[in-house]
Amino acid sequence: MRIGLLADLHANRQATEACLAALARAGCQRWVFLGDLVGYGADPEWTVDCVRAHVERGALAVRGNHDAALGDEAANTVNADIRATARWTRERLDGPQRAFLESMPLMIEDADRLYVHASAWEPDQWAYVSNPLAAKRSLAATTRWLTLCGHVHAPALYYEQGHSVSHFEPRPGVPIPLSSQRRWLAIPGSCGQPRDGNPAAACAWFDTDARQLCFLRVPYDHARSAAAIRAAGLPAAFADRLERGT
Amino acid sequence: MPVKLQPGMTIGGFTLVEPLHEGGMSRLWSVTHPDHTMALLMKLPRIDYGEAVSQVVSFEVERMLMPMIDGEHVPRYVASGEYEDQPWLVMQRMHGETLQPLLERLPLAAERVAAIGAMTALALEDLHHQRVVHLDVKPGNVLLQADPRDGSERAVLLDFGLSHHADLPDLLAEQFHVPMGTAPYIAPEQVLGVRDEPRSDLFALGVTLYQLATGKLPFGAPAGTAGMRRRLHDEPPAPRQLNPAVPRWLQEIILRCLEVDPDRRHASAAQLAFDLQHPDQVPLTSRADRLGGRGPLARALHWLSALGTRATIERKKAVATRGAPLIMTAIDLKQTNRALDDALRDMTTRIVQTAADSRLACVTVLRVARIGIEPTLDIEGRSRHVKRLIALRDWARSLPLEEHRITFHVLEASEVADALIDYARSNRIDQLIMGARGVTGVRRMLGSVSSRVVAEANCTVTVVRAGRESAAEQAPGPEPTESKPASEQ
Numbered sequence: 001m002r003i004g005l006l007a008d009l010h011a012n013r014q015a016t017e018a019c020l021a022a023l024a025r026a027g028c029q030r031w032v033f034l035g036d037l038v039g040y041g042a043d044p045e046w047t048v049d050c051v052r053a054h055v056e057r058g059a060l061a062v063r064g065n066h067d068a069a070l071g072d073e074a075a076n077t078v079n080a081d082i083r084a085t086a087r088w089t090r091e092r093l094d095g096p097q098r099a100f101l102e103s104m105p106l107m108i109e110d111a112d113r114l115y116v117h118a119s120a121w122e123p124d125q126w127a128y129v130s131n132p133l134a135a136k137r138s139l140a141a142t143t144r145w146l147t148l149c150g151h152v153h154a155p156a157l158y159y160e161q162g163h164s165v166s167h168f169e170p171r172p173g174v175p176i177p178l179s180s181q182r183r184w185l186a187i188p189g190s191c192g193q194p195r196d197g198n199p200a201a202a203c204a205w206f207d208t209d210a211r212q213l214c215f216l217r218v219p220y221d222h223a224r225s226a227a228a229i230r231a232a233g234l235p236a237a238f239a240d241r242l243e244r245g246t
Numbered sequence: 247m248p249v250k251l252q253p254g255m256t257i258g259g260f261t262l263v264e265p266l267h268e269g270g271m272s273r274l275w276s277v278t279h280p281d282h283t284m285a286l287l288m289k290l291p292r293i294d295y296g297e298a299v300s301q302v303v304s305f306e307v308e309r310m311l312m313p314m315i316d317g318e319h320v321p322r323y324v325a326s327g328e329y330e331d332q333p334w335l336v337m338q339r340m341h342g343e344t345l346q347p348l349l350e351r352l353p354l355a356a357e358r359v360a361a362i363g364a365m366t367a368l369a370l371e372d373l374h375h376q377r378v379v380h381l382d383v384k385p386g387n388v389l390l391q392a393d394p395r396d397g398s399e400r401a402v403l404l405d406f407g408l409s410h411h412a413d414l415p416d417l418l419a420e421q422f423h424v425p426m427g428t429a430p431y432i433a434p435e436q437v438l439g440v441r442d443e444p445r446s447d448l449f450a451l452g453v454t455l456y457q458l459a460t461g462k463l464p465f466g467a468p469a470g471t472a473g474m475r476r477r478l479h480d481e482p483p484a485p486r487q488l489n490p491a492v493p494r495w496l497q498e499i500i501l502r503c504l505e506v507d508p509d510r511r512h513a514s515a516a517q518l519a520f521d522l523q524h525p526d527q528v529p530l531t532s533r534a535d536r537l538g539g540r541g542p543l544a545r546a547l548h549w550l551s552a553l554g555t556r557a558t559i560e561r562k563k564a565v566a567t568r569g570a571p572l573i574m575t576a577i578d579l580k581q582t583n584r585a586l587d588d589a590l591r592d593m594t595t596r597i598v599q600t601a602a603d604s605r606l607a608c609v610t611v612l613r614v615a616r617i618g619i620e621p622t623l624d625i626e627g628r629s630r631h632v633k634r635l636i637a638l639r640d641w642a643r644s645l646p647l648e649e650h651r652i653t654f655h656v657l658e659a660s661e662v663a664d665a666l667i668d669y670a671r672s673n674r675i676d677q678l679i680m681g682a683r684g685v686t687g688v689r690r691m692l693g694s695v696s697s698r699v700v701a702e703a704n705c706t707v708t709v710v711r712a713g714r715e716s717a718a719e720q721a722p723g724p725e726p727t728e729s730k731p732a733s734e735q
Binding site: 157159161166168170171174176177179180181182 | 302306309310313314328333412413414415416417419420
């Protein structure tokens with residue numbers, strides 16, 4: 001069984017559609033959404049509906065900080081642009097859509113895998129797993145063999161190496177066999193707001209039979225997503241960064 | 247507890263037939279499977295072996311990496327898994343023998359050393375193309391086998407337990423505080439922990455060739471890390487000092503492989519193979535004539551530069567596995583179109599200048615009536631051959647290339663296209679440049695050489711035209727035979 005993995009969709013309809021299509025072409029039949037469906041982007045209703053429809057058909061989804069921020073102003077960031085976008089997003093979503101975001105759990109354990117938006121040690125504190133030490137701490141907080149998370153927007157693979165944890169920058173499109181003799185933590189990268197200088201949307205698949213993980217980069221019509229952000233009157237910086245991938 | 251293995255036992259669907267090798271690190275069994283007709287080998291590492299955590303990781307590396315590589319220079323991966331706690335891996339069982347038995351009959355003749363070296367270098371080139379550095383090249387890990395189809399000999403690389411794949415997490419990096427490799431053969435940068443340098447394999451192959459040519463190991467067989475580090479500054483005795491029968495060109499090649507600084511070695515395995523296949527074209531330097539070590543002053547300077555190298559090596563990250571292309575320009579000395587000649591020279595210049603480590607082979611074909619009668623043996627044939635060589639050198643005179651980056655070759659063949667395609671294939675040429683012939687009556691009847699080369703050569707082919715041909719020349723003629731598109735690129 002091949003599982004499609006999407007993280008940090010950020011209300012970017014074009015990127016989400018492109019990733020879902022690319023993963024379906026790669027043979028994915030199950031779906032996991034690793035949080036932050038909304039925030040930054042101009043299509044929150046479509047994105048929430050899309051994920052909710054997948055979940056109704058058996059997909060799994062965990063809550064991200066942007067999803068949580070809609071219901072809880074105190075948890076919100078100090079960044080005024082992000083705060084304003086959260087308010088705008090809340091007004092756009094109807095009751096059932098907001099209820100869906102609130103219903104998503106912080107963590108899901110599925111066979112030998114753990115799905116969480118940020119760290120496994122305090123999933124509601126939104127720590128960034130952005131270096132080997134953080135990855136080591138997150139791996140120490142779970143017994144599962146493979147942790148899949150988001151929050152950090154750059155694709156990354158961490159793996160236990162003796163008593164420490166090492167970092168690997170994956171090459172898109174190359175399936176990586178994950179040895180069962182050590183534990184792994186993988187970040188597919190952001191679907192809706194890539195920040196590593198490459199504007200193509202990021203996602204990944206994991207094959208439960210072959211025990212292989214493959215990171216993908218999917219070019220999409222980012223100009224259209226950026227135009228939607230500008231047309232909605234959201235901060236122009238959010239549109240600009242989609243075109244630069246920063 | 248280790249699994250007790252017995253003939254007839256089944257592991258992962260494979261039936262154990264007989265033990266082939268019971269080593270300290272792993273056990274090898276021949277196995278069969280109803281779905282596979284080829285000969286199979288199962289490798290089972292010893293997991294009961296006290297100290298060797300690295301062995302367990304090595305096997306993990308091999309299980310990750312082998313499914314990612316293929317081709318005729320590596321055993322084919324079949325399956326892997328775990329039986330209770332015992333991991334196992336099944337691969338194709340290769341026929342042939344490793345270089346190990348040859349070590350009983352050293353030294354070998356220079357021609358045989360070069361042939362073995364070239365075959366191994368071509369196998370390494372294939373591996374490096376797949377973004378893998380072997381990192382444990384030694385006689386026991388190079389197997390020679392005859393192709394069952396035509397009897398031609400080739401090298402197969404074994405044991406990928408220390409290898410590095412550029413697209414996979416490196417499970418051995420920074421984990422162990424001892425150098426990972428085999429002491430007599432390990433490259434200096436590998437002693438320092440660098441694991442992504444393809445030219446480390448050229449060093450190890452150089453040690454192997456040194457051993458085959460002289461019967462001695464250039465750096466001995468040191469037991470500890472300190473002993474291995476000595477190769478960062480110690481210079482081995484020159485091969486010709488140990489065996490005067492070693493020709494200068496072979497000493498040049500071997501000592502170049504053994505340079506401390508990877509930048510001073512051959513730029514790629516294909517370039518090393520090229521030199522080993524064309525002894526008369528090896529650019530000789532002071533390495534060729536070195537006898538004994540360098541003087542004390544030279545040695546001190548060498549030590550200082552080695553120190554610098556060490557600093558460079560420690561900083562350098564992720565050397566590209568590709569690069570250093572072999573370029574071949576096919577030159578038709580008979581053709582008289584000056585504009586086409588200039589265009590071919592311009593294109594060659596442009597392409598060799600884009601890669602600093604590229605090398606150029608200028609090739610022409612001398613048509614002979616038929617092959618098989620040693621045409622160069624007769625005096626007339628010999629002089630025609632020499633005339634072509636002189637003309638080739640003249641053709642290349644104005645190219646802005648240092649002498650050691652360019653070689654000249656006159657091929658004798660009855661079919662031009664076949665000769666060029668064969669040459670490009672056997673020399674691992676990356677890009678072939680040739681001129682398009684005009685639309686003449688002959689071409690109309692026979693088809694062009696360039697179109698056959700484009701269709702059949704296994705490398706990039708660039709077909710050069712002299713400026714833009716007029717629309718009238720390019721337009722399809724009245725007869726259907728002329729409707730072939732003008733662009734052959």
